[in-house]
Amino acid sequence: MGTVKPETLRRNEWPPEDWRGRFYLADLHVHSRYSRATSRDMHLPALARTAREKGLQLVGTGDFTHPDYFRELCELLEPAPEEGLYVYREDPEGPRFILSAEVSNIFSQGHRRNRRIHTLILAPSLEVVREINLALSRLGDLSADGRPTFGFPVKKLVRLLREISPEILFIPAHAWTPWYSVFGAFSGFDSVEECFEEETEHIHALETGLSSDPEMNWRVSALDRYTLVSNSDAHSPSKLGREANAFWYPMSYPALSQALRTGNLAFTVEFYPEEGKYHFDGHRSCGIYLSPSETRRHGGVCPVCGGRLTVGVMHRVEELADRPEGFRPPGKPLSVHLVPLEEIIAEALGVGSQSKRVKKTYRQLIELGGSEFSLLLEKDLSELAEFVPERILEGIRRVREGRVYVRPGYDGVYGVVSIFTPEEGPSGDQGPRQQSLF
Ligand SMILES: [Zn+2]
Ligand SMILES: [Zn+2]
Structure with missing residues (x-):
């Protein structure tokens, strides 16, 4: 209520018709009921059913590090015809599953003490997951939360797991959220290199998260070498696929790994990042919201009451951006916004x-x-x-x-x-x- 500006029209990109049937839709980041604040309905049969309703052909299992959930995965999954992927035993023709988990690292590095980074991990087989879980169980409590927390630097996580299998994939999760991400304003870094140091070469993709879209990330030229992916991070079935990725067929773990390395995917399905609670800068009690450049023009203070403005995700992107709004680097996948x-x-x-x-x-x-x-x-x-x-x-x-x-x-x-x-x-x-x- 009481906002100073009218709503603005947002344009969109759209896949050409002749792409139909050539791509499949994948949501790689979800959680199970073993994660905190997650619906009790988040189990494999429900994931399979909901993925079908949404029209996802590939979905992450989530939470493979949790001992009880891993036991369920071993019982309920069987290998799919596609290399490195699985199906729900009761629905062998249904959506494919990719073994996925999210890990939280809280650690000190460089000038800041409280780094908090979430990483999405993809694995090529249940056997590899068994080894990952064995290694991680020595370093923290895997049963406390479907998304376990560790006290060592995230680069060490990459090194440790790469020794288990070079096929394991690491994707810094929801890269811009203020508190738990690689670029987060309160706990992150200014670059991927600063965070992952000598392990940087093993990071190929970044998850843009609900609060940013590829357009925002394209403004940071240092991110051109990364494949931008979008996932739902769903904590309940109905949220599945609210963001997703359209990869080119054929589908397999190695092909997906290759696509993440080269950036050769068709498009990502995006939420409008404006929907996020901290997209723009603003002052709630005055009903004022401003773009980062307007905030700078007002010297960071609310034009109504003179108090300090709360700075949002867009502002953080602009701090690291070296390109104007609207810049589109050549050869990037389409960015398709859906409601x-x-x-x-x-x-x-x-x-x-x-x-x-x-x-x-x-x-x-x-x-x-x-x-x-x-x-x-x-x-x-x-x-x-x-x-x-x-x-x-x-x-x-x-x-x-x-x-x-x-x-x-x-x-x-x-x-x-x-x-x-x-x-x-x-x-x-x-x-x-x-x-x-x-
Ligand atoms: Zn997370
Ligand atoms: Zn104010």
Whole structure:
């Protein structure tokens, strides 16, 4: 409420139609119910089922370091036809699984004492995971949390695990979040090299996280050599695939590893980073939000009350950026922004996204359309028009075209993405088409 500026229109990139069928969608970073603050429903059968509904062909297991969860993985997974990947035993034709885990390192390095870095780890087989877990269990408590914490530098984690298998992959997780990331304002570093030192050459990819998108990262030329990936970091099934990666077929662990090394992937699926609570700078009690350059122009103080502004993630990116906004380095994958289908439905119907009507409509549309990504990303609008109510269809069209308004989050206030403008009126009337179908 009381913001100083109107919402702004955000443009979007979109994959060409002839790419259809050539890429698969992968979400590499999720958590199991053994992680803190994670839904009890996060277990392998639910991951398999939800990945199918979302339209993900590959999903991380999450949390392979946890002894109980690892036991479940050994029981419930069997090798997929694709090298280095697995399937849920009860759904052998279903989504593929890649063994994944997240580790937290809290340590001193350089001039700062309290470094806190999260790293996503991918492994090529259950046998390798067994060795990883054995090695890590000597250095910390793996059963305390699905995301275990260690007190040694993250570069040591890389060295230790690389000695177990050179095929293990390391991806600094949600690279810009203030408290637990490689570039975090409060606990991170100014460069990958400063953090990983002699192990830097083994870091090929960075996870941009929900609060940043590739466009923001492209402004830092030092990051050009890294493949930017996007994952959901889901703590509950419905969040699966809210960010994802489109890799080119064929699918296999070695091919994925190669794609992360070369950056040759089709696109990433992005959340609008403006939705994050600390995207822009601002002052909550005054309802003021500013871009980093506006903050500088105001000398870091709130233009209303004169108090200090809370600095956001965008500002941190700008501190390290050496390129102007809008710069696009050549040869980078497309950056495709999506709005979750439940949110599109909610806005189209003019009801809350957690409402029964939204859930019911979502289920029906998934049943008719195959999966969420097939509706949002793949099917022609003319095909969708056969079963998607008009206003929802219009929502999907606008999301695809990037005709979406964003109001950035700031100082703990969530940002807002809206598809329809207030002038377009409330949406109580869905027209005869929807009434006949539902
Ligand atoms: Zn994390
Ligand atoms: Zn103020």
